[in-house]
Amino acid sequence: MTVLISPAELDTAMSSGMSSGGIVVIDTRNPAAYAEGHIPGAVNLHDIFTYLATSTPEGMAELRSKFADAFGALGLSGSETAVLYEGSMNSGFGQSCRGFFLLQYLGYKHAKILHGGLAAWTAAGMPISTEAATPTPATFPMTDAGKDLILTKDDVLAALDDKSIVLLDVRDVDEWVGESSSPYGPDFCPRKGRLPGARWIEWYRMMKPTAAGPMLKSKNEILAECATVGVTPASKVYIYCFKGARASNSYVALAEAGITNTAIYFGSWNEWSRDPSLPIEEGLPFGTAELAVAAE
DSSP states (O other), rough: OOEEHHHEEEHHHHTTTTTTOEEEEOSSSHHHHHHHHSSSOOOETHHHHHHHOOOOOHHHHHHHHHHHHHHHHOOOSSSSSEEEEETTTTTTHHHHHOOOHHHHTTTTEEEEEETTTOOOOOOTTTOOOOOOOOOOOOOOOOOOOOOEEEEOHHHHHTTOTTTTTEEEEOOOOOOTTTTTTSSTTTTSSOOBOOOOTTOOOOOOOOGGOTSSSSSSSSSHHHHHHHHHHTOOOOOOEEEEEEEESHHHHHHHHHHTOOOOOOEEEEEEEHHHHTTTTSSOOOOSSHHHHHHHHHHO
């Protein structure tokens, strides 16, 4: 079943209360953008995007506690359906998908993503509000159901020599070729490069332009993109980016295409690059010998 919901479907769901179970629409953009205009009744949680996770036991415990509290404060008790959105599918680096992934990791069963984000909502002629919502807090029902969805750096280190696992880098091209360490500037992290042996599909390739803004590609289109690096529905895939947002966008795209044996290294390059004991691959991801052969 798709986790994507269209503006028209969301409008209907908001009117019906998502079949009486209730609905909580979550705007993941920054507070200033939220204040300028948002989906009527939406609550705001930008920490979904900004929080930097580490995969130590203490870091994972803090991640779970922080977002169980945050989602509970928005009114998620277990019966409600959470619908997350960002500006558009490519303007927020996948932050709505990151929120969806966090809910899955915490074991929350009812969550959707507004396909196309606020851009698609406004393109459909839907209303915008500047009135801030006041949620009724609830006790968030955290479980361990999704605990295997997030990888630690030790999990990734062990996977470097496991040929049955595909390490999938979905960062921007300047990060992949080692010219930049992050989306926040070339020297934000201490090292530039890649996980050894990683394959690369830039996350933008999972989307295509439409009149309502970028949308995820169809199942067959995503499968075609994945096939270029040897990823199929039978593959076991570990996805990483800088901090788990673009990886979450790709995680959703792969799931929509039927590639479901996946997990995300949530600490991603932000964590890996800061530990000098962890191996990296530097320089260009292709050698001069390969270039010479290609030029012949």
